[in-house]
Amino acid sequence: MHTNEIDRRLSIAPMMDHTDKHFRYFMRLLSKHVVLYTEMITTGALIHGDRKRFLDFNEIEHPLAIQLGGNNPDDLATCAQIAEDEGYDEVNLNIGCPSDRVQNGQFGACLMSNTELVSDCVNKIQAAVKTPVTVKTRIGIDDQDSYAFLENFITTVSEAGCNTFIIHARKAILSGLSPKQNREIPPLNYERVYKIKQQFPLLNITINGGFTDLVQIKSQLEHVDGVMVGRAAYQNPFMLVEADKLLYEDDSPLPTREEILGEFKDYAVEQIDSGLNIKSLTRHIIGLYQGQAGARHYRRMLSDAMPKDINAIQFLDKIIHSVSRTPS
Ligand SMILES: Cc1cc2nc3c(=O)[nH]c(=O)nc-3n(C[C@H](O)[C@H](O)[C@H](O)COP(=O)(O)O)c2cc1C
Structure with missing residues (x-):
């Protein structure tokens, strides 16, 4: 099944070593509607590694997005095609990971300052697949943390054909902080994400970072199109049990x-x-x-x-x- 019209009101964040197919199956037992993401899969791993292990999923996981990490437009296009053939509903590009390993490979968050390369990647992926292509990013990196910087990133990458952005509402600090610290220390700035939605009303904007309950999540939908939840879904999964009812007007009985x-x-x-x-x-x-x-x-x-x-x-x-x- 391909759902070109993915309902993005709520999604579960890509999380390395967490969002494998078993966790995603478990999430689907809590909500029939949330969009699920794989862990980040690098282009090298997908092209040269154990493809079946990386791509395997259970049909009930749809709508399901694959998150790719890489910076070579042709390799990303190849991987997107592989994922589309396998049945994924969305191809997401990681422009938010700050880890040293990822920076050494020159992808993830550090690509925020190379909008031309990101645009090239988006372009090539778009040309290779019919599946929607989305970008997950931060509000900035290091001292490139002004609204104008984010605005320029969104403008350029949307002109390359990406109309859906997931924005983790804190910047990444690329040296001196671990990935874990980079999810805690830089302050959240939701206003900045709301402003992007106001300025680009035709883009689909999902906000991410720090959400822990459905009331809070629902109230975000007054400002943006969707909310992505990471740690809270892992640490307290049952908080999602009313998601279908509260966010998707689905009145199926709630499971215990x-x-x-x-x-x-x-x-x-x-x-x-x-x-x-x-x-x-x-x-x-x-x-x-x-x-x-x-x-x-x-x-x-x-x-x-x-x-x-x-x-x-x-x-x-x-x-x-x-x-x-x-x-x-
Ligand atoms: C253990 C762990 C692994 C993560 N791995 C990824 C990843 O592979 N790709 C990605 O884009 N973000 C990754 N993230 C970041 C999350 O997707 C999300 O942006 C971040 O946790 C903030 O959302 P939260 O406050 O709801 O957890 C990871 C986060 C955690 C906690």
């Missing part, structure tokens, strides 16, 4: 945590049958009981080694049994 766990177990059984280690699955659901009585016990059960005398399915059953007896 236990129902979600039960559905995830059915998925886990299939995956374990095909050889997957249970910990690759359970690590993603550790936050499900965040804030509930028994949350610590649940987290501990999932984090501890699996008892030797039971199999993976019995282990999951034991956890489900244990939490379903805990008063909430």
Whole structure:
């Protein structure tokens, strides 16, 4: 399925080492509508690496975007084509990652100051695929942090054909801060993103950074077209449970945590049958009981080694049994 008209009111951020297909499946149990993103996949990894491992997804993950990292327009176009053939609904280009590894490769956030190259990349990708092409960026880098700098970036890259931007509302500091610090130390500046939407009303603008609940998220939609949530979705996934109702006017019954766990177990059984280690699955659901009585016990059960005398399915059953007896 390709959804050219993706409803971008809410999306779950690309997160390395987190948003693999198992986590995305889990997210889909919480919301039928949010847009899901892969982790950043570099062009080198996709062209030369284990393609199936990077691209594999489950049909229920749609609408699903692939995030690419790279700076070679031809390689990006090749990767976009590969992703489109595989069935991805959107190709997103990472212009926001500040890590040293990414900077050494001259891509990610440092590309914000090379609008010509970003435009070239967008152009080549657009020419290669019908799938929508989007850019995820920051509001600035280092001392290039004025409104005019961001405005120039958006103007140039939109003229190259990108009409959807996801803007992490803080700048990236390219030397001296780790990626984690770069998600915490530079201050959030939502106003700057709102101003971009006001100035470019025809562009689709998603805001990102620091959102932790649906009320807050819904209120952002008065200013911008969409909200992207990263850490909160991972740390407290159940905060999303009312997303379909509140943001998409979908009145399907809300699942309980236990129902979600039960559905995830059915998925886990299939995956374990095909050889997957249970910990690759359970690590993603550790936050499900965040804030509930028994949350610590649940987290501990999932984090501890699996008892030797039971199999993976019995282990999951034991956890489900244990939490379903805990008063909430
Ligand atoms: C563990 C982790 C990995 C991340 N990996 C990526 C990535 O691969 N690509 C990307 O564009 N952003 C990445 N980010 C940044 C998030 O997409 C998002 O922009 C950032 O966390 C701010 O949103 P939040 O405050 O809702 O978490 C990552 C964030 C975290 C916490």
